[in-house]
Amino acid sequence: MPSNVIVGLQWGDEGKGKITDFLSKNSDYVVRYQGGNNSGHSIHIKNNYFILHLIPSGVIYPHVKCIIGPGMVIDPKSLIKELTNLKSMGININNVFISKRSHIVMPYHILLDKYKEEYLGKNFIGTTHKGIGPAYEDKISRIGIRILDLFYPDIFYEKLKNNVEFKNTIFKKIYKKPIISFKPIYKEYMNYAKILYHRFIDAVNEIHYAFHENKKILFEGAQAMLLDIDYGTYPFVTTSSSTTGGVCVGTGIPPIGLDNFFGVTKSYCTRVGNGPFPTEMVNHKLLHDIRSKGNEYGSTTKRPRRCGWLDLVALKYSCRINGINYLIITKIDVLSELTLIKICVKYNINGKNVDDFPPDIGNKKINCIWKKFKGWNQNISHIKEYEMLPINCKNYINFIEKYLKLKIILISIGSERNQNIIKYKRLFYKIFPSEKI
Template sequence: MPSNVLVGLQWGDEGKGKITDLLAKNSNYVIRYQGGNNSGHSIHINNRYFILHLIPSGVVYPSVKCIIGPGVVIDPKSLIQEIQDIESIGINTSQVFLAKRAHLTMPYHRLLDKYKEESLGNKSIGTTHRGIGPTYEDKIARMGIRVLDFLNQKIFYRKLKENIDYKNQIITKIYKRKPVSFKEIYEEYMEYAKELHPRVIDAVHEIHRAFHEEKKILFEGAQAMLLDINYGTYPYVTTSSTSTGGVCVGSGVPPTFLKNFIGIAKAYCTRVGYGPFPTEIKNKEMSHFIREKGKEYGATTKRPRRCGWLDLFSLKYSCMINGINYLIITKLDVLSQLETIKICVEYRIHGKVLPNFPANIELFEEKVEAIYMDFPGWKQNISQIYEYEELPKNCKKYINFIESYLNLNILLISVGSERSQNIIKDKSSFFKIFS
């Protein structure tokens, strides 16, 4: 049975957690394929918020098997705390499993992340200091420690000793800080290994077996397309492949396993931290209105998000890279009450229209100009509307223009944070995919 992939198409925070939770109900597996605990997925059910950082969003359903895949980097302390927090509110986590090939985030990774950012000053990327980048650096440098390593006491001892001897040279000689303690980290992580050992599986073979048994599989990413290490606004990106292509390398599956590529975009744009943002709203009053109404604060860091108008020029690029065949629009309700709503339809630089989304940061730094079309707003509260036909006329014009520009059908529209606050626009496709 072909699998479904769910990806964010902007700079993250598109509401992937809510949508994954919604779609997971009719799935047998939810697989997280990249990223670490630097991202957060918020789920809102019956006036209760759940924030997930590493655990896949299908965890609220006892019948769904949740796998943290080989492409994810795991901070075991964070994962154990997350499991405890989820269980404390009555959610069973017995179906949460961890890929043995996933790499471990260590205390020295977090320190190196912090020290590097501090040393860069105003040229820093704006990371969360969770050690995600340094963990992926070690993975690529073939120095990483995997989950399967810390389940073997002798192997973990040797690899940790080698890493700490090397990392302490950097910490003490380059950053002039105190060295980390091998003994403390070793003993700490041995306790984590005991606790996580029952959850460790050979995820690659498990996923392949599930596919051949025609199980319904939903692949869930973190962050979003414009933060992709290869195709995002480099260097202001994350350190993994957030695109649909990342599913294959992050889960160990061939492209033939995948069929439906579902992209999620907000009805406007946000961005956390530094980096290009051509449609950022400079009007402080308008930006504040959207931020407060949309509750645009980081699920992980609580940092206020920069707010901007919907950018269809970048969204078209994201859809192309990801091969998106269905689109989901979230937070449409946030735009209610506005007199005029803008949509970016092209970029210009020095008066010339750019043919494609820029690859180099220098073009953005030369002041890319976002060119807008204005749409009349709607004054109606749409958060309790469940049928597309009942939306205000101007609201439907806004949605129809998005579909026309992108040449894509919108599958579903989210009009509130609750699990039930959705409008299924393309019912035939939705129920064909998720029934």
Template sequence: MVDVILGLQWGDEGKGKIVDYFASQYDIIARFQGGPNAGHTLYVGAENTKVVLHQIPSGVFHQGTTNLIGNGVVLDPVTLRRECATVAGFGVDLKKNLFISERAHLILPTHRALDKAAEQSKGEEKIGSTLKGIGPAYMDKTGRNGIRVGDLLQKNFTTSYIKLRLKHQKLLDNYNFNEDISAWEEEFFEAVEFLKTLNIVNGEYFINDALAKGKKVLAEGAQGSMLDIDFGTFPFVTSSNTVSAGVCSGLGVAPQRIREVIGVSKAYCTRVGSGPFPTELHDATGEELRKIGNEFGATTGRPRRCGWMDLVALKYACFLNGVTSIVMTKADVLDAFDTLQLCTSYKVDGVATEQVPYQMVGKTIEPQYQSYKGWKTNSSVIKDVDSLPEAMKDYVKVISEYLGTPISFISNGPGRDQIVKTEKK
């Protein structure tokens, strides 16, 4: 069977910690989409050392757990090599527990250059790209021009690379992009040689053979549901399907293999970069959320936009994904607030609705709030559900009832042990 953990907002929900928390219950952790624009933060070892993973699945620090980078991922060899060095520094043997699908597409240096050139050309209409080359790599994938991991092992790899690079150079010339990327290329080819030493496998056979043997798989999503290329706040979205349907195409597993879908949501909302964000706060409260929650991008370092929880968008994400349970993260960030707000509907151009509109750009979207009492208690030290303050229980109950989905866990701090199970057995 395959269980799924994915984000229900605009990314940065704290998925890395949650995958790490559940990983020991699974045989395989598999990334199914996205690229190095992801930033999954873990705290590992006896000293709780902070590690940010961009491409390697978040189960890599668990002994006996196999980690697969699936075909739906776009892979940057340079980032991967750097990340592998960090992970190996903790004594992890990546030759034993990291596998890469030969169908995963590669991010070339010219993809990064195209990303940068395209974003610069947009001026004030920038979409907030991380400039990692994700979009151009997916464009080459759908344009049937891309180079895949398996191609590294073919004799004509260099020829294929030069052919694609020449195509990219013509596009860069149109942008008048003159930056010297020769250092990027040198680093890329060094990283390619490293990548060839890792376990490159036929990913769909690898994972289905494991399932046939009764192995348990946890599919790890990157970014968030509201950034999905089809269902997110287009055009301010990522370039892949971040919803649960992407698991099937991103790993090569059939829909009936999927069992549980665990959605991760913050106790409030954040967003990095441009794009619609109905509940964004431009006041002291928003600044306080950012400060207390340390809301700065794990990949980019950019300050995150902050706001109250948007139940309209969250319910939308729940039904798109078929979410069976929710993990609510960063609940402790709300400890300091006297009053909390939950958005339960919108007014879109003056018309009341509980639906996410097809197009949010260019619309006047007014969130309609209901107020709830804060708990004013240090929740980060709480270990069991009975010890949670009543106001927090009420807050969680309202959210759960609105969504029609249970909140099964509350994360109340960055540490591995800072998580409270809300359902008793």
């Protein structure tokens, strides 16, 4: 049974939550493999809006088993709040489980995140202040605390005590901040363990069992390719492997177990926080219109997103790194009222045109080479068939396919769950044979 991976191809916020939800109907498992509550996945179903930060986007379906994978870092307070909110909205949360191998975000991680950004001043990264980076730092430094440590109160006690003492030295001597108390944190987190205990599982065994039983598994990424710690626009990146390669690292599944790689891209670009952005819009009215119509505000931070035209140089790079089989394009309806639409097809660097994404992009002055398209000036949010789209819209989509040599299998034309157009139906239903959306 095919296993499918959904990954963002830009700087995040491509609409992966909606797409994961849409495809989850035909899945038995949805597994998040990296990141923490620094991401926000939005799902719109009729008059209900769900924003997920830690819980996989398949949770809206009661038959789907949702696993927070080993590669994630978990703030239990945030998770409990998220579960409580879903339950209050009538969602069955009994199928949400947490890997015992996942690491825990502690209060000192959140403080370190905030203090470090303050310390960096104008050179700040632009993190969400959720403590995700410091939690991954502790993981790599081999002093992190895992979910499984909560099963052994004495071991947890010693690990936490040592960490608090070490962090207090940093708070006091480097950041000149107040120290924190160890015992309240210990009691708080032991209480979280009691609340979440029944959700802790050996996720590696569970996922391998699912493969052997021919279950349909959907792996969900957070953040996106250009925020990947190794291949993104470093240092303005996240602290985990957000590529398709991160699936193997973050779940314990070998590469041979993965079949289809779906890359999600907006019909334009956005990013939150600092970092290079070659196609960023400088027309303030256009920026305002796109941001307003696309609701381009962070699901986690509520910060306004920077907006720009679609960058095919960066997109080609992302598809290459992730081994993308099929593309999914979202928010194309946001462009509907524009008379002129641009796509970046090459970079001009020091007078030379290039179509490869440079590793030192943040150090270069880049001028974009544009391909211009006529807009379609027509509401498309109600259209169900690809053939019914305006010709100028189809020209835009077909050019992207031709440039990337990949098929755009699904087109999102609105935020609601079923506002989608399946472009290649025979292919789509071959991948999802029992799909009845």
